[in-house]
Amino acid sequence: MSQADTARGEAAHDAAIDAARARAAIREGRIDGHTSGLAGPHVQGNVVILPQAWAAEFRDYCEANPQACPLLAVSQPGDPALPALGEGIDIRHDVPRYRVWRHGELVAEPTDIQALWRDDLVTFVIGCSFSFEQALLDDGVPLRHVSQGLNVAMYRSNRLTVPAGRFAGPMVVSMRPLKPADAERAARITARYPRVHGAPVHIGDPAALGLADLGRPDYGDPVEVRDDEVPVFWACGVTPQAALAAARPEFCITHAPGAMLITDLLNHQLAD
Known part of the structure; x- marks a missing residue:
């Protein structure tokens, strides 16, 4: 078993007790890939981060397509916290791998976006299967x-x-x-x-x-x-990543497919 697989297994065990431990493993770089099967009881979310000038239109797009883009939370501009989804969440560090887009083109896949953060950025978290x-x-x-x-x-x-x-x-x-x-x-x-x-x-x-x-x-x-x-x-x-590629905003950030934000919410809380 590789070191990465060992880290995933340890973090999965921790996350069954506390999602914050899974996010800590992500911040520490012990998990930098997909989160399928990780933190089983906890809600995971897709992430889209856009300049405020694009945020209202993107929210309209999500609301028009609730099955593909069910909104779980939207941040305040420039605020990396998402208190509705978990204490201490910082969207700049808590996704295993991000995608950075400029004018619709994928330009980087970092594991941290602190250096890219701006005061006008709005974070959208979308429900994940x-x-x-x-x-x-x-x-x-x-x-x-x-x-x-x-x-x-x-x-x-x-x-x-x-x-x-x-x-x-x-x-x-x-x-x-x-x-x-x-x-x-x-x-x-x-x-x-x-x-x-x-x-x-x-x-x-x-x-x-x-x-x-x-x-x-x-x-x-x-x-x-x-x-x-x-x-x-x-x-x-x-x-949304397909829609972003077509709309070509000058700058945006998403999660890498499969590399989700792990929240403190429990899956059963979302059951209808």
């Missing part, structure tokens, strides 16, 4: 990417989001392979969690979403779909 994964596991629904230590597979679909201002683009979906009976059960369970994407948007034929090859995800890791399984697709919080 990693949060409902614990409910699936608790009900005995197997998740192969979790058991194999992989990031979930994510794809740009042919479904378009509702435009708002300068923001528009395709819905990104995450995929989990399940046996048909488990897929039905997963749909019922996740429907109870609308603030973290809710029920699947599609079950079965990937072509219906414009996807030709599940072995080549746009984000994350490829996950095998076996002969007795069907692919199950959920709306994904990476959707």
Whole structure:
């Protein structure tokens, strides 16, 4: 087992007791990749950080697309804290890996954004499907990417989001392979969690979403779909990254796909 895998395992054990310990491991650089399967009881969030001049339009975009972009929290301009999501959260340090964008182009993937912070930046935290994964596991629904230590597979679909201002683009979906009976059960369970994407948007034929090859995800890791399984697709919080690339703000920061903010909220608190 690698040092990084050992650190993930230790942090996962700690996070079951206290999410702050998981964030501490991230700040210390012991975790710098995906957080799938980490801090199981705790809500995880996708992150978008924009200049204040773009914030109102982006909020409108999220509100127009609540399944793909369910808002959990919005910061005050220039404030790195998110008190509604956890005591001591500092968005400049508490995401394992960030993406920095300039005019729609990805220019860097740092593990800390202290040096990039500005007084006009507004942080948006969007619900993540990693949060409902614990409910699936608790009900005995197997998740192969979790058991194999992989990031979930994510794809740009042919479904378009509702435009708002300068923001528009395709819905990104995450995929989990399940046996048909488990897929039905997963749909019922996740429907109870609308603030973290809710029920699947599609079950079965990937072509219906414009996807030709599940072995080549746009984000994350490829996950095998076996002969007795069907692919199950959920709306994904990476959707805003496609909209940001099209809108081309002069500067913005997001999480790297799969590398989430771990909050103090508990998943069961979001159940409908």
